[in-house]
Amino acid sequence: MNHKxxxxxxxxxVLLLLHGIHLxxxxxxxxxxxxxxxxGRTSVALTGFWNIQxxxxxxxLIDKFGVGIYxxxxxxxxxxxxxxxxxxxxxxxxxxxxxxxxxxYSLYNDMKIGLVYARSFGQYLxxxxxxxxxxxxxxxxxxxxxxxxxxxxxxxxxxxxxTLGAWVYNPIQVSIADYDDEKIPAIFRFGIAWTITKGxxxxxxxxxxxxxxxxxxxxxxEYGIKEKFFFRGGFSxxxxxxxxxxxxxxxxxxxxxxxxxxxxxxxxxxxxLIFQF
Numbered sequence: 001m002n003h004k005x006x007x008x009x010x011x012x013x014v015l016l017l018l019h020g021i022h023l024x025x026x027x028x029x030x031x032x033x034x035x036x037x038x039x040g041r042t043s044v045a046l047t048g049f050w051n052i053q054x055x056x057x058x059x060x061l062i063d064k065f066g067v068g069i070y071x072x073x074x075x076x077x078x079x080x081x082x083x084x085x086x087x088x089x090x091x092x093x094x095x096x097x098x099x100x101x102x103x104x105y106s107l108y109n110d111m112k113i114g115l116v117y118a119r120s121f122g123q124y125l126x127x128x129x130x131x132x133x134x135x136x137x138x139x140x141x142x143x144x145x146x147x148x149x150x151x152x153x154x155x156x157x158x159x160x161x162x163t164l165g166a167w168v169y170n171p172i173q174v175s176i177a178d179y180d181d182e183k184i185p186a187i188f189r190f191g192i193a194w195t196i197t198k199g200x201x202x203x204x205x206x207x208x209x210x211x212x213x214x215x216x217x218x219x220x221x222e223y224g225i226k227e228k229f230f231f232r233g234g235f236s237x238x239x240x241x242x243x244x245x246x247x248x249x250x251x252x253x254x255x256x257x258x259x260x261x262x263x264x265x266x267x268x269x270x271x272x273l274i275f276q277f
Contacts, residue, residue, distance in 0.1 A: 027110060027134045027147065027176055027184035028169075028209075029053075029101045032070050032084050034256035034272040038245020039220025040234020041260070042203040045155065045165030045193035049254075049274050052086045052097045052116055055153035055167040055189070056128020059097065060118040063090050068274040075265050079105040094119035099130070107139035114151075126155040134184065136176060147174045147184065163193045165205075173210065185211040191218075199224035214238060232258065239263055245270075252277055 031041040033050030043054035049066050051058025067087045074080035081103070088097035097116035104110055111134070118128035134147045153167035169187040176184050191205025200223050207216040220234035220243075232245035245258030254274040259267045 027112070027136060027149075027174075028187070028211075029084075029103060029110070029112060030072060030082060032082075032086075032101070032272075033068075034070065034245055034258040034270045035222070035230070035232065035247060036220075037072070037260055037270040038232035038234060038243055038247075038256070038258035039203055039222055040218040040236050040243050041240065042191060042193075042205050042218050042220040042234060044153070044167045044189040044191040044205050045163045045203060046201075047155070047163070049088070049276065050086070050272065051128075051153075052088050052118075053084065053099055053101070053114075055155065055165050056097075056116050056118045056130050056151070057126040057153040057155040057165065057167075058118075058128070059088055059095050059116075060120040060126040060128060060155075062088060062095055062276075064276045065089050066274060066276040068272060070270070070272040072268060072270040074268045075262065076267070076269065081105075088116070109137050111135045111137075124156050124158070128153045132170075134174075145176055147176065149174045149184065161195045164191075165193070166190045183210075185209050199227070212238075230256070240268075 031043045032053035036043040036050060036054060043051065047058040047061060049068055070084040072082045083102045086097060086099045088095055095118045099114035099116060101112040113133045114130045116130045120126045130151045132149050136145045149170040149172060151169040155163060155165045157163050167189045170184050171186050173183045173186050176182050188208045189205055191203060194202045196202055202221050204219045217237045220232065222230055222232045224230045228249050230247040234243040239262055240260045241263045243258060243260040245256060247254065247256035252275055256272050258270045261267055
């Protein structure tokens, strides 16, 4: 296979150097799910299927088998796309699941496979844990790096309207390369989901990434009509300044689309499809 640089490779390099954008790579993946993307990438205090990827405590109350797929194209470039899939199953002892994520293309890609377990301990505590296997590959014969890490999340319904959530990814900061002691970042999120009225949810959360100095503040809104149609919007204090989304549910199928606006590089579209039986 010919791996000589192409025009698109040159463009990607220039984007990285001139804009200093924060791409989701090096063992790090974005918040998964178009619902979450449409709400400013808020996720930590939400419940539902895609929290199997974002805060595993958020799937602890699910009582239906589910499978879902997700696709995101950063700035509409296939080379910067994220592809995800997940499966979950409720049991007598909690909810178990499998997750898969793939970012990039032939010359650079990340793959993450996760094994998930979540359980509820009453109204005030839900816990989720995911064990991750991460593979980072550089083309042109540069090789592959394999790592194992974990992520853990908590949720608590402090009232019928307010849910608190906390989540941490890779707190042990496993090494991704010997050069310059490069590590996969640790990510911490804490947030609140407020059910203002039935079908109307507001979220706010803070995120700290050890590779980024600033603390990221994100917020979102979702308005649902008869639990069938959903309209969403969100904001962020860094780079991804606003988002919007729409979803609908028909029997066992749920489809969501969204788009996030970067302050200088334009829109990134997302789409996800869920089947719950």
